[in-house]
Amino acid sequence: MPEPEPKTCASCGRRIEWRKKWARDWENVRYCSEECRRRKVTAVDQHLERTVLDLLEQRRGGATICPSEAARAVAGDDADWHDLMEPARRAARRLVAAGEVEITQGGSVVDPSTAKGPIRIRLTP
Known part of the structure; x- marks a missing residue:
């Protein structure tokens, strides 16, 4: 089997x-x-997912964002956005699994489970 x-x-x-x-x-x-x-998935995690999608929808077709942009947007002026970097990357990976975005490095789509280092996020074409 x-x-x-x-x-x-x-x-x-x-x-x-x-x-x-x-x-x-x-x-x-x-x-x-x-x-x-x-x-599990917290309210902040869900907020990061929505923020990633909102930021991407504001960009022209095919444009990418860095997870830090979502982290900064969710953290606002009151918090250290660095603490939200890994949660933002997790949010991006969940969105890949849902078929909504792709994660890229150097312009090429990469496996979100194995990607290390800086990544970019874009809407799935």
């Missing part, structure tokens, strides 16, 4: 590969780790 198709973590948006330890409960696996299971 072939291994089931990978899933996407509901919290961080990374790919979850099938593991033998999950064989009996694969249909119910939603998170890639205990950390993601504890974190």
